[in-house]
Amino acid sequence: MYDFQPDSDLDPAERYRQLADAADALTNGEIDAIANMANIAALMWEFIPDLNWAGFYRVVSNREEADELVLGPFVGRPACIRIPFHQGVCGTAAASGETQLVHDVHAFAGHIACDAASRSELVVPIRVSGAVKAVIDLDSPMAGRFTGDDAAGVERLAETIADRI
Numbered sequence: 001m002y003d004f005q006p007d008s009d010l011d012p013a014e015r016y017r018q019l020a021d022a023a024d025a026l027t028n029g030e031i032d033a034i035a036n037m038a039n040i041a042a043l044m045w046e047f048i049p050d051l052n053w054a055g056f057y058r059v060v061s062n063r064e065e066a067d068e069l070v071l072g073p074f075v076g077r078p079a080c081i082r083i084p085f086h087q088g089v090c091g092t093a094a095a096s097g098e099t100q101l102v103h104d105v106h107a108f109a110g111h112i113a114c115d116a117a118s119r120s121e122l123v124v125p126i127r128v129s130g131a132v133k134a135v136i137d138l139d140s141p142m143a144g145r146f147t148g149d150d151a152a153g154v155e156r157l158a159e160t161i162a163d164r165i
C-alpha cells in the first residue's frame with residue numbers, strides 16, 4: 001500500500017515540496033508513462049486542496065501531422081479528449097510553453113469548459129529537451145484559487161517528472 005498523505009497545516013511551499021518528493025518516490029524506476037501520470041494525478045488530488053479536476057494532456061501528432069493535446073490520466077469528471085494548440089487554457093500553455101494562471105476562467109477568451117463547476121485554472125507545460133511533451137492541468141471550483149506559489153510548486157513537480165511521463 002502506498003500512503004502518501006500531506007501533513008496538515010502546511011504552507012504551500014512545503015506542501016508542494018512534499019508533493020514533488022512523493023511523485024519522485026512513486027515514479028522512481030518505473031518507465032511506464034501512463035502508470036506514472038495516473039499516480040501523479042492521484043497525488044495532486046491528495047496534496048492540492050480545493051480542486052475539481054487534476055490531470056494531464058499529452059502532446060500528440062494528429063493525422064495532419066499537426067501537434068494537438070490529447071487527454072491523459074486524470075482525477076475528476078470526464079473531459080474534452082482533444083484540444084488543438086492555441087485553443088483554451090491548455091492549448092495556450094502548450095503552444096507558448098508558458099504557465100497559464102487563470103483567476104477567472106470566464107474572463108479567459110477561448111476557455112474550454114469541461115466541467116461547468118470550474119472557476120479558476122492552472123496549466124503548466126512539461127518540457128523535455130526544450131519541447132513541450134505534456135501539460136499538467138488543475139481546475140478549481142473557487143475563483144482565484146491559484147497563486148504564484150501554486151504555479152511555482154507545479155512547475156517544480158513538472159521538472160521532477162519530465163523524464164518519467
Ligand code: SME
Pocket residue numbers: 053079080083087088089090091110111112113114115118121137139
Ligand atoms: N479548461 C481547459 C480544458 C481542459 S478541462 O479543464 C479538464 C482549457 O480551457 O484548455
